[in-house]
Amino acid sequence: MVSSLIWALFAAMTIGAAVAVASSKNVVHCGFGLLFSLLGVCAMYVFLGADFLAATQVIVYVGGILVLILFGVMMTHRVDAKNLRSELVQPIAALIAAGLMFVLSIGMIVDQVWPEKAALEAVTPTTKAFGVSFLTDFLFPFEFASILLLVAMMGAAMFTREQKDDEEAGDA
């Protein structure tokens, strides 16, 4: 009962912040909306008993990706720009497309009879099972993900490096 109420509070925060991302015209407000939305999803992971995933969500998303995005917002605006604005274009068409998608998926979710477990397992720490899975059944995806991250890091560094030829043209 009380946990349902707390769940509803966090769900409202998640959806409200996501709506703020979708509707705010100020880019910085969008960034902070994303912050609260990601924290709400982290709370959902706690409710679902995914402790390791909740910690990862905070560290990687809130501590990494969001800071990266806010840096991007700050670095990609001209000095003479008065405010960081991003107008909505074709909001009606986008609303129809997204709303149709939402209504159809809700209809499908409610219609479907989902095969649920008879009894939920007790919530236990998942870190040990994660470690065992990463080094046994999920070894190949694990190694592949590490190579992917290395390649992405090198690619990002290469893209943003100042190039000698560009300096003569005088870049911003």
Place this chain on the structure above:
Amino acid sequence: MPEIGLVHYLCLGAGLMACGVFTVLSRRNAIVILMGIELILNAAALNFVAFDRYVAEGLSGQLVAVFIIVIAAAEAAVALAIVLTIFRNFQTVQVNQVDRLRH
């Protein structure tokens, strides 16, 4: 207040997904489009974890969610690098104004 079940999480995921799709469709600022993509990826990961708790045996749903976070991190790094390079060359991040292959 009813007990929270699988359907509630799926509806929350659908809402996040719709917000993300609306953001991607209605913006021209490349960075806000990236934020929409992050919302969509989060909705997918939330669905995976909910199915893991209520339907599947074992941990496979949570493991897939970890890989989704990895993909999102790699995507954000590369995409922001591209956006910064575009800004350096075009002085804008509005995706409709970036319409030349060379300058």
